[in-house]
Amino acid sequence: MAQRTAVIGVGQTYHRSKREDVSIAGLVREAAQRALEDAQMDWADIDAVVIGKAPDMFEGVVMPELYLAPALGAVGKPMIRVHTAGSVGGSTALVAAHLVASGTHERVLTVAFEKQSDSDAMWALSIPQPFSAPLLAGAGGYFAPIIRAYMRRSGAPDHIGIMVAVKDRKQALKNPYAHLHIEDISFEMVRDSIMLWDPVRYLETCPSSDGAAAMVLASEAVADRSSSGTPPAWIHGMAMRSEPTMFAGRDQVNPKAGQECAADVYRQAGITEPRREIDVAEVYVPFSWYEPMWLENLGFCAEGDGWKLTDAGATALDGGDIPWNCSGGVLSTNPIGASGMLRFLEAAMQVRGQAGEHQVETVRRSLGQAYGGGSQFFAMWVLGADKP
């Protein structure tokens, strides 16, 4: 039986398109130090460090964990690097959680980052691969046909994607850490933005951000003794799944790995009706259409009905019964390697009552989800205010 594990500290940077004032180490330390302060701990209190980021190509520093080990106080301690493309922030948090749940360590610091301004994500995601046709299209070109398939098979009207883009940007205005603060965001502004990857408009896509996220995960004994004054967020379930990128007959719109990952997490947490039993969710939505798609994949509704929830305002912080991405989500902040961890971290903040203006009232249970690669890596956790 796994040991009870909780989040007892969270920290993140103020995410921006360019953090030219800091080094990579400075960026990462900013988030880590805030997490330590939140947990009322110092570097010396930490037993192990687990770090994640997206491919090294984004900054051109190969294996940055080598130089970041002393920067994160990991000298003389175990340090692990996790690598699962866009889902890496989520997988990193889970590897850290496993170190506690297995009884190996009592206090684990987990950190994820990206400093996109050092290079160009469009380039880094379009480099020539051996024996493959060049895509030259970045992530959007990859996901656009999948979104078109969802729109046609579900019969979703065109305005759903625009609604999500507006909703998440409005919610970002309540999150001081969010990268995008578009004060005058409107339906018309999104609708009239250029069609970047037909059917995906410019404002229906995520930005490129510099940023980092960090959490302190602790054993039950440590969490019970914590004097920080902020309650712990207990892990009620956690899982990862993967599947191949391409094979004949693969359902890209509703990947099986995602469905099975969700089923596993819900089983651990004893959840049978996610829409009713989860109070708030932070889900990896880098293109607005992924909200209705993941509503279905994560079992919040029947297949084909995701867009109806969005259309009815069910996912809005303001008045919705299952607010999604109250922080503004990936659509408002995207330091790629950290984006998954931000979902996990925001889920913890909601349970701990730390989310400030974007806090949902009375959160007993929250969901954090990340996906990566060609929708092939999935990582999720369910957190609760009560011990599992």
Place this chain on the structure above:
Amino acid sequence: MTRFAESTITFPYKRSLGPVVGAFMTALTDKRILGIRNGKDILVPPMEWDPTTGAELAPDFVEVGPVGTVESWTWVPTPSVQHPLQHAFAFALIRLDGATTPLLHAVDGGSSERMVEGLRVAPRWRGTRVGRIDDIICFVMGEVPETDGGDTGAAQEPVQRMDYHASITYRNPVPAATDRAVVASRNRRLLGLRCPRCERVYAGGKGYCPVDAVELGPECEVDLPTVGTITNFAIVTPVSYPGQTETEPFVRAFVLLDGTDVVIGYSPVIELPADEVRVGQRVAAVWASPAEEHDQEGGMGGAWGSLLGWMPNGEPDIDDPDLVNRIF
């Protein structure tokens, strides 16, 4: 004999340095070398944190050197183009006078016989300095710093970012299945591989089934039709970045081959403007003429050999609501 295809990846990175390394680089443009105080130690190059505890260090900079002592070294007899010097040299750990930690840099030692621990060395500065570690070309023997060429002086503004032009060349072994697919494409044949376990057919020369993880050899080859239907597409409005060769919106289409379960993804289209591409459109393969010698090596980007892309063949569209789901 395994054949290799070469590919080079390059990118002009811009790295932000932060307040501590930024101060170090700014000082280099003024031919000064800075360390940072950490208790009794002077760390060179300066760090933002105590390397043992992770604690934040105050920006208490101390000028060191520029002359120092070699503590250890290794000889580089045949440098590559990416090495700091193009003739034989030593990489050395140099403890600059006043520092408590050594700096790793190149020493132009002439021959390995002259390299000894305890050797005194001084920097050879670049005439034009921009705030990079190679503003010091290398260290030379003796106590006297040198400057190479005319000295253009210190930077006018603090150095905050560093240009780093990365380039790496890979030699990729070409799978035999890829070679066979490319050779077949010269004869306008589209080769497929049928998995003996799951019966799925894969186009091109990947040479394995990703579902069953089995190798697909020549015995699995089948000829695929060269006519099909567009199931889905992306119209990409290109944004500018290094290596992007497209300037106008372009189409990448998914083509379901007739009578098969095979979709060829992200394919170029020919004589089909972006605003005319449709789901259900009928298309035929377009091949390079033998004279064009299109990517004869079957190397980077040449997965399909002489298959250039797909062009409307004039047949009426197919109306099937399930087509759009066929992305793979």
